[in-house]
Amino acid sequence: DGGITQSPKYLFRKEGQNVTLSCEQNLNHDAMYWYRQDPGQGLRLIYYSQIVNDFQKGDIAEGYSVSREKKESFPLTVTSAQKNPTAFYLCASSSAGIPPYGYTFGSGTRLTVV
Amino acid sequence: EDQVTQSPEALRLQEGESSSLNCSYTVSGLRGLFWYRQDPGKGPEFLFTLYSAGEEKEKERLKATLTKKESFLHITAPKPEDSATYLCAVLPERGQNFVFGPGTRLSVLP
Numbered sequence: 226d227g228g229i230t231q232s233p234k235y236l237f238r239k240e241g242q243n244v245t246l247s248c249e250q251n252l253n254h255d256a257m258y259w260y261r262q263d264p265g266q267g268l269r270l271i272y273y274s275q276i277v278n279d280f281q282k283g284d285i286a287e288g289y290s291v292s293r294e295k296k297e298s299f300p301l302t303v304t305s306a307q308k309n310p311t312a313f314y315l316c317a318s319s320s321a322g323i324p325p326y327g328y329t330f331g332s333g334t335r336l337t338v339v
Numbered sequence: 340e341d342q343v344t345q346s347p348e349a350l351r352l353q354e355g356e357s358s359s360l361n362c363s364y365t366v367s368g369l370r371g372l373f374w375y376r377q378d379p380g381k382g383p384e385f386l387f388t389l390y391s392a393g394e395e396k397e398k399e400r401l402k403a404t405l406t407k408k409e410s411f412l413h414i415t416a417p418k419p420e421d422s423a424t425y426l427c428a429v430l431p432e433r434g435q436n437f438v439f440g441p442g443t444r445l446s447v448l449p
Binding site: 258 | 370371373380383436438439440442
């Protein structure tokens, strides 16, 4: 079955450490996204990519980095510059087209600073 | 600035007690409004897309409607398995990306 796989499900980060969250999709979608979800807030966009080897900053990109070397993969690195990284991180993908289509989301990674 | 608000923040219903969730939006123009369901600790699951005022979509006990300023998600005779957080998102005409509301947390008690 097609879908999006995020790993790991839970991740713990020490102070000053960089960590990488994995996101893989087999839906043949061109666009991929990273969102952060905090209690009581809407999903906030971190980075997005419409095509391979190209990506753009979202609303809260500071302290994060991404790469898009393959269509299927869009890993997110949470760097030590991100001062409040504890959150639920969601990866999504969508196909391009008109009318606009909804996202397919992964099951999320919960990141905790220890 | 494009904004999406949802009300109520949380809603408790008895099984079989019908109700509605509200999504109000302020955007320069609307390309689409999307409803998602999210279970605890999981990613959102797509439910409906609405593109123009007056449009309605139905799926089992859920019915979504759209006006020029808001959307309602009507839940008829809900069951405990309908308990989840329901997210609303809009895609503005001039934007590339969705604007999400904070969600409504629905609990249906047996």
